[in-house]
Every structure is written in structure tokens, then in C-alpha cells.
Amino acid sequence: MTATCVILDIGGVLEITPETGWVQWWEERLKLPPGTVHERMHDVWRAGSVGSIKRGVHEQVAARLGLDAPQVEAFMADLWAEYLGTPNEEFIDYVKGLRGSCRLGILSNSFVGARERETTLYHFDELVEQIVYSHEIGIEKPDLRAFEAACASLDVRPENCLFIDDVAINVAAAQAAGMQAHLFEDNTRTVTRIAAHLNAGPWPQSGSRSDHVGLAGPQRLPARR
Numbered sequence: 100m101t102a103t104c105v106i107l108d109i110g111g112v113l114e115i116t117p118e119t120g121w122v123q124w125w126e127e128r129l130k131l132p133p134g135t136v137h138e139r140m141h142d143v144w145r146a147g148s149v150g151s152i153k154r155g156v157h158e159q160v161a162a163r164l165g166l167d168a169p170q171v172e173a174f175m176a177d178l179w180a181e182y183l184g185t186p187n188e189e190f191i192d193y194v195k196g197l198r199g200s201c202r203l204g205i206l207s208n209s210f211v212g213a214r215e216r217e218t219t220l221y222h223f224d225e226l227v228e229q230i231v232y233s234h235e236i237g238i239e240k241p242d243l244r245a246f247e248a249a250c251a252s253l254d255v256r257p258e259n260c261l262f263i264d265d266v267a268i269n270v271a272a273a274q275a276a277g278m279q280a281h282l283f284e285d286n287t288r289t290v291t292r293i294a295a296h297l298n299a300g301p302w303p304q305s306g307s308r309s310d311h312v313g314l315a316g317p318q319r320l321p322a323r324r
Contacts, residue, residue, distance in 0.1 A: 102255050105263065105296065106262045108264040108265060108283070112263055113187055114221070115185050116183075139164060140163060148209065157175060182210065204228060204252060204253045206248075208240050214235070231252055240264070246262065247276060250278070257278045261279045262279070
């Protein structure tokens with residue numbers, strides 16, 4: 100319980116995930132007003148992010164957007180292409196070098212199917228000891244219970260964990276949960292922050308240290324990260 104720990108977000112940290120414009124492209128293709136895809140699908144995206152819909156996403160896409168089977172496959176391929184992005188290889192290589200020097204975990208707002216795809220593409224299951232996905236525990240960041248679940252999965256105390264996320268509201272929530280936290284802006288500053296955390300070592304008693312951030316953060320479709 101006194102081990103030093105680093106817990107990482109995925110999208111925007113381990114993965115580089117710029118918006119691709121796929122939603123707007125589909126709305127133009129289908130001659131739908133801007134915002135229609137989100138309006139018709141937001142409850143499905145929400146259900147997928149907390150695991151309350153495990154199958155049937157393709158059927159819902161077909162029914163709500165009027166797509167045939169090949170179109171649904173293409174639509175979902177575009178969704179996953181943006182969702183998965185590309186690996187932040189420089190930072191991933193750095194994290195690989197941390198193995199054995201601290202406990203390592205992932206806490207990610209996710210969508211049904213994310214574990215299988217990210218394991219196949221990026222092998223995050225080999226990078227860290229534990230991965231906590233929102234669609235598997237039914238809780239999303241910034242709910243404090245998500246951070247508690249991540250700490251519990253590694254059997255570590257919150258005050259000995261440094262949480263890294265690119266969304267400010269999630270960083271603030273981690274602080275509220277008793278963790279140390281850092282807002283990811285680039286690899287260099289994040290590596291420096293992690294090194295300082297590891298050099299300080301675990302706290303012998305409860306307490307918290309944190310980087311101050313604000314409470315604003317972007318929304319993704321489907322909701323993630």
C-alpha cells in the first residue's frame with residue numbers, strides 16, 4: 100500500500116487523437132443538419148461508455164441514421180479510427196522504462212470494444228499492470244469512484260499515485276480523490292513531472308500533493324478519456 104504509482108489516461112496521452120471530422124463528413128454525405136448524429140446517438144454513446152449496452156451498437160446506428168450494413172461498417176470504422184488515433188510512441192517508450200520502478204496503471208473513459216482493439220493495436224495490457232475502463236466498471240471520470248477503482252486495482256494509496264490526463268476536469272477530480280495529478284500538455288513536461296514524483300517516493304502517511312488546474316475540459320463523441 101506504500102508503493103509509488105503512476106496512472107495514465109489513454110486518449111490524448113498514450114494515444115494521439117485529433118478530431119478527424121468524420122461526424123461532419125457523414126452528416127454531409129447523408130444530407131443531415133449539423134449535430135444530427137450526436138442528437139440521435141448520444142444516449143447510445145453514453146450507454147456504450149458505461150457498459151449498459153454491450154451489443155447492438157451497429158443495429159442502433161443503422162436504425163437511427165438509416166444506414167445499410169456496409170454503411171454501418173464504414174461509419175463504425177471511421178468512429179474507431181478517430182477514437183484509437185495513433186500511438187504516442189515517445190511517451191510509451193518512456194513508460195516502458197518505468198516498469199519495475201513503480202506501479203503502473205491506466206484509467207480511461209472508454210467505449211465497448213476498446214479493450215480488444217487497444218490490446219491488439221497497442222498492447223497496453225503489457226505496458227501497465229492494470230487497466231480500468233469505464234465501460235467495464237460502469238463509472239466514468241470525473242466521478243471520484245473511478246479514481247478509487249483505479250487505486251484499488253493496484254492496491255495503492257491515492258496520495259502515492261500520480262494521475263496523468265489531458266482533460267483538466269479529470270485532473271481536478273483526481274486531486275479531489277486524494278491523488279497527485281498532472282495535466283498532460285506535452286511529453287517533456289509530463290516526463291519531468293513523473294520523474295519528480297518517483298524521486299519523492301511514497302508518502303508514509305495520508306496526504307496529497309497536486310498540480311493546480313482549472314475545471315474546463317472538452318467533450319468527445321462518443322464520450323471518452
